[in-house]
Amino acid sequence: MEKFIEEIVELNEEAVMNILKERLANNEDPMEIMADVKVAMKKIGDLYASNVYFLPDLIMSGEILRQIFELIVPKLKESDQQEKKGKILLGTVEGDIHDIGKDIVKFLLEVNGYEVMDLGVDVPAQVFVEKMQEFKPDIVALSGFLTIAFDAMKVTIEKIKEAGLRDNVKIMIGGGTIDERILEYVGADAYGDSAMDAVTIANKWVGAE
Amino acid sequence: MSEKSPRKLYKERNQRVKNAIALKEPDRVPITPMVTFYHTEQKGISKKEAMYNPEKSAQAAIEVFSSYNWDQVPPITQVYPAKYFDILGTLFFKWPGAERESQRLLDHQPYQFVEGEYMKANEYEEFFEDPTGFLLRKILPRHNTIFKGFARFPNIINLASGYGAMLVGFPLFFMDPTVKEMFEKLAEGTQYMVKFMNTLNTYEMEMKKRGYPMQFMNMCQAPYDVVSEFLRGMRGIMLDMYRKPEELKRILEILTEPTITATVNLSVLAPHLKVVFMPLHRGAEGFMNEKQFETFYWPTLTRVMEGLIKNGLIPMPFFEGKYTARFPYLTEFAKKHKGKLIYWFDQSDIIKGKEEFGDYACIRGNIPGSLLVTGSPKDVEKYVKQCIEGCAEGGGYIVDGGISGIPDEAKAENVKAMTEAVFKYGVYRK
Structure with missing residues (x-):
């Protein structure tokens, strides 16, 4: 979901959590939400690598991520865990x-x-x-x-x-x-x-x- | 050279540094290294012993620094008085041999700062309502265990309620056993600090007798760093930039004037020393973006520096980490205060700095710590030569290390090479 990804990348905490709650209320597949989170994190990583984002942005994104995980992880099945690199x-x-x-x-x-x-x-x-x-x-x-x-x-x-x-x-x-x-x-x-x-x-x- | 009396050398050396700061060409590029534990390490004194026995640190400093031909010697204030921390029950440091186990490091470890959210995110309002009261009752006890008595310090405004408060209510506070203990400990700590200050003074006097002036004694911090280190913690303040930007700006604003006043007041202790060391921590590249730097870090820092300059002091911000990308800000400020400050660099490109603001600000630095610890004397010589060639023109350059000056573990032969290189390549005129 573009908007969701965009709000995470822009570090708009409130908007992110509102959309997330809405998606969960609509019974969306948590794996799909996680896939979006992954895309967003990759973008944040790229912004950090290209010196657009810095430490505070990483800390803030970590804070947003923590809150997302708090809501999503309980809904994930063991088998959903992706393989590690x-x-x-x-x-x-x-x-x-x-x-x-x-x-x-x-x-x-x-x-x-x-x-x-x-x-x-x-x-x-x-x-x-x-x-x-x-x-x-x-x-x-x-x-x-x-x-x-x-x-x-x-x-x-x-x-x-x-x-x-x-x-x-x-x-x-x-x-x-x-x-x-x-x-x-x-x-x-x-x-x-x-x-x-x-x-x-x-x-x-x-x-x- | 050896004919000169220490008194003459003292004057000459001081003048050399003064000229460099004022952007006049001295006879030679000055060298004024800073240290933390370099001198005690050289004498085989453990960090614990150095911190618990200031006399030993001072004696080591006298012996080690007298062996170099430096223009100004470092203060040994960075070997913090551990006993004082023990008496206060300080919680924001860990140090070798601390009485309290939670703060204790091994004898050979340097003291290190304990990051913490000493003020919570939801306490801004309480701070704004009564900054002094909040710091006294909430923060001091969180920083130092003995101050827990202050948690109950009465509201002075209550005295207005009449004789009852004045005659009974107020004195009651001082009768509380924790409060009594606090004042006893504070008296003990103060006595210890007086002894510590005397030791520093004896060291300075002895070095003066030998012809070596002192660099500085006074220091202060950027308001943003004060909030980061002593109040909100790094994580806390970074989140505040997003969640509570207005509150953060307001607290930085509130702390600016008191930072100037406190530093000017301290300068009275050693009125002959004008330089104020300002170790900067959280404004470096990587720690925030330019917009955040411009909004949260730089405005109050420059106001503090301006305040110091107005009071006849010479701010010496130490730009720890990398600041090359922030040079335009540094140039703009230096232009307004030509010849009145020192920019001390760590990992920035000082030769580029010379081009950009060398006509306005004296540059100090930046022989890398890694080079002084692991390099060879030849490598060190080469590096110092490069710095001198790139920065010395027209005065306004002082040689020192990057982070914290000379690292504790630096090789003596490298420090010697660094010093000798200044005499070999840094002469403007015989």
Whole structure:
């Protein structure tokens, strides 16, 4: 439904919820509504990637999405769950408790069809290793904002190597102070300058889109 | 060079920075690095020890900074007094070795801010009705546990009801055990802060004796950042831009004048230091679009800067993150205040900045933290040379790092290379 999609993309919270309630009252197939939501999210992602939308827009769209899901998810059947593009283990490395960047990355990865296990902040290298064994991710994504994260990322990747798991995964890093130099320093496979890069890089790695 | 007395060096160094700010060519590009824990890390002092033992931090600063030929040394105010936070029961930070477990980080971790929605979305009206009362009764107790006594602070207007309120009602508040405890703790905290300030002062005096002036002591924030960090939280304020734009504009407006007044009042503590450090957080590229920047961030920030300039102070906004796309705004403001401010950059293109507003504003920065931590001295030298070549012409350039100046983990040889490069490439005239 064009209007519904448009209102989501324009972040018109009230209009979105009014249309949604109307559609549900009309007994529309929740899967069809979800398909529209997906189209809208893709558009929002594109606007973000092309620097039209920024962090506040993502937060607002997340807020709208949350309210949509609250109403729709109970109506979905188990079989309606779509297949995931890949599994991503995500966390802010040891010593650093910043979560803004990480949470945005998580949000974008999830709306783009990835299954994300979020280990939270200040995550020791050993915990990444243990969770890798348990979750078996395709990609490990390390976040960090402080300069203390440089060495923590390096240590984390070394530990992953020591555990013999390095060849099983691709590793991406990101955060406010992360750049090309740090990528080389820590020995990851890619770094992202913005949260959207996480999706682009992941898509490339899993061969999606 | 070694013939000069510390007193002469002190004057010369200060003048060099003054000239750079006033956009006059000094004899050499000045270098004035900022630090957080760089000096204590260099001396092998843990972050916990540095924060709990200001004397050690000061001693480390004296030793480490005396070994460089910097034009102005950094204040060590960024090594926050942890003991004071313990006494107040501060909740908006986590720091190494905190008494309260919920705030405690490991000894080697730097302190970090705790994002929170300290003021709820539905509390704007309450704030507008009585900002002081709201901050006193609601926000202070949410920020610091000892202030929970303030939650019951009587309405002063009640005193108008007569003797009963004046003689009994009002004093009753001070007899409350939580309130009594609060004032005791506050007295203890104040005593500690006096000691802390004395330590900072001793450090400054010792460096002065050695010929090194101080950069600055005073700081303030953009009203938007104050609301984001201490009231609504980043998420909250971002949603308010959509849901409560008028309320948000109004609160920013209300906080503008008090920000100026408070900063001017603080400047009395060190009247010889004119520069005011303004770390900017949520106005960077990526954190909002241009329209939002223009509506919510920039107007009150520029009014604060204008207010400081009117009072003879020199605002030094630190543009953390990227601001290159916002340069037109910076140019417009600088044009009106030529030679009266410093723009300190992190990841922006400062050479482009020089072209756009170099005739109006002194530029400071932006040797990347990643380079100082992981690069080689040769890489650092090359980078500093590039910055000097692109920014030094006609004065108006000061060398420092990007984010927070020199990162805690920077290699000493890189900091040395950064300093030496200034002497090698930054000389205007012998």
